[in-house]
Amino acid sequence: MGMDESMTKQETKEMMEQLEKVFSIVRILDIEGFETANSLRKKKMPDNPCQCYSFWNRDKRCENCISARVLADKKQRTKIEFINSDMYQVISKYIEIDNVPHIMEMINCLDSDVLIDQDGRKEIIKKIAGIDEEIYIDVLTGAYNRKYYEENIKMTTRVSGIAMLDLDDFKLYNDTFGHMAGDVALETVVSVIKKEIRKTDLIIRYGGDEFLIVMPGIEENTFVKKIKHIRETIDNTKVPGYPKLKLSVSIGGVISGGQPIEKAVEKADKLMYKAKIKKNMVVTENEKNVIGNNVSDVNRFKILIIDDSESDCDELTEMLGGEFDMLNGSNAEQGIDMLNKYGEDIALVLLDLKMCGMSGFEVLTYMKQKSLSENVPVIMISDEKSASFIRKAYELGVIDYISRHL
CATH class of the missing domain: 3.30.450 (Beta-Lactamase)
Structure with a gap:
């Protein structure tokens, strides 16, 4: 019937x-x-x-x-x-x-x-939602894009693990190996993350070389273990076609606690910038500083300023002294003495390349000979604009450039 x-x-x-x-x-x-x-x-x-x-x-x-x-x-x-x-x-x-x-x-x-295969699932979602999902996908990496975050994620309140991830030395990849190498590095990192996260998790290209990972409903211990494992896996991953390019990422992580995701993103972003002080690090709310299995206090990292300009030293010390222990070398010789005394306990060197007497280039050469530049990042301070000057600094281990007039 x-x-x-x-x-x-x-x-x-x-x-x-x-x-x-x-x-x-x-x-x-x-x-x-x-x-x-x-x-x-x-x-x-x-x-x-x-x-x-x-x-x-x-x-x-x-x-x-x-x-x-x-x-x-x-x-x-x-x-x-x-x-x-x-x-x-x-x-x-x-x-x-x-x-x-x-x-x-x-x-x-x-x-x-x-x-339903992956392509079929995407087509179903497009038809149901009445939107073209492609407008939310980053063309280079295949991750979701910032538009997707702004329109669909940032005001949601589900308890989630929120991780902000930034590629270390990305500008150096581009300057040394070319922009194609930078693109491949971004694709490689996203590929690793996609393999490590769950189907319910999201990876979003938040901007440039910065990515947001959203893990809904995850327990805090599991979340911390997961982002540590992501950092470790990326650290051990080779970039196809660029065997000399060494990948590492800095990650800040929080649990959103039911507040709007954008609030948790702000916290994770601040922790991520703390992680970048030493690079290749995970920093979370309850574990202030994690490199592999070592834990210490991220808030009192040592920053060494080597600059013969007293006014610049004072300005930098005022800017950074609230969070970090500041060490000052008023010339290259004093800077080298500080490097010998504190070694890898120094989290960052801010180096003036054009000083009276011994130059900043000689400090970089000394650090390279002592293998300090491998573990102590250096940011150069200079008003020099010539490409050859900047290229030489990068070749000697500098990771970034700051104009003298901050």
């Missing part, structure tokens, strides 16, 4: 038993609560048609209740419904039981891993 004809309760029961062999759920909805007789006659959508609150674990009516529409026009309809990370196919069919209108819903939970 077809479902277009009126059926008895017994026939309906037998029909449902057959359908339950095919569908995960088969249910009958009666006319009560769907609509008033007046709305049925006029074929208008009722004010409160949805009977799915408890069934779908929702606290408000469906935005697209196809069963209410089917009851109004008696046309069979199908839709895809998302509940958390699960996807359901819902088929709604008009029937009459003992000449009384009812709706039969046939529901299947779709296993996306088995039934």
Whole structure:
């Protein structure tokens, strides 16, 4: 017997038993609560048609209740419904039981891993959302882009692990190996992260060489272990075609705690910049400074200023002294003495390259001979603009450039 004809309760029961062999759920909805007789006659959508609150674990009516529409026009309809990370196919069919209108819903939970390939899933999401997902994808890396974050993520409040990740020495990659090398480095890092995170997690290219990782519903201990593992894996990854390019990343991580994601991103961003003081580091709220398995106090890193300009030293000390222990060398010789005394306990050197007497280049040469430049980053301070001058500094180990007039 077809479902277009009126059926008895017994026939309906037998029909449902057959359908339950095919569908995960088969249910009958009666006319009560769907609509008033007046709305049925006029074929208008009722004010409160949805009977799915408890069934779908929702606290408000469906935005697209196809069963209410089917009851109004008696046309069979199908839709895809998302509940958390699960996807359901819902088929709604008009029937009459003992000449009384009812709706039969046939529901299947779709296993996306088995039934739908990645391209198919993307196409379904496009059709359901009514948007072209491509506008949210970064062309180079395949990660989500900043537009996606701004429009879909930053104001959400689900408790999530939030990690800000920045490539160390990215400017150096571009200046030394060319922009193509920088592009490949970005692609390589994103490829590693995608392999390490869950299907429910997101990676977003937040800007330039900075990426945001969002891990919904993750426990804090698991989150910290995960981002440490990501850092370690990237550190051990080779960049295809560029064997001399050494990858590393600095990561700041927090748990959002139910606040808007953008607030957690701000905190993670600050922790990430603390991580960049020494590079190749993970810094989280509860573990202030983590390099591999070593823990220390990130707030009192030592910064060495080697500059024969007293005013510049004073300005830099005023800017940075609140968070860091400041060491000052008023000339190259004093700077080398400080390097010999503190060695790799120095987190960063701010170096004037053009000083009276012994130059900053000689300091860089000394650091390279003593292998200090491998573990102590140097940022040069200069008003020199020539490409050859800057290139020489990078070749000797400088990682970045600051104009003398800050």
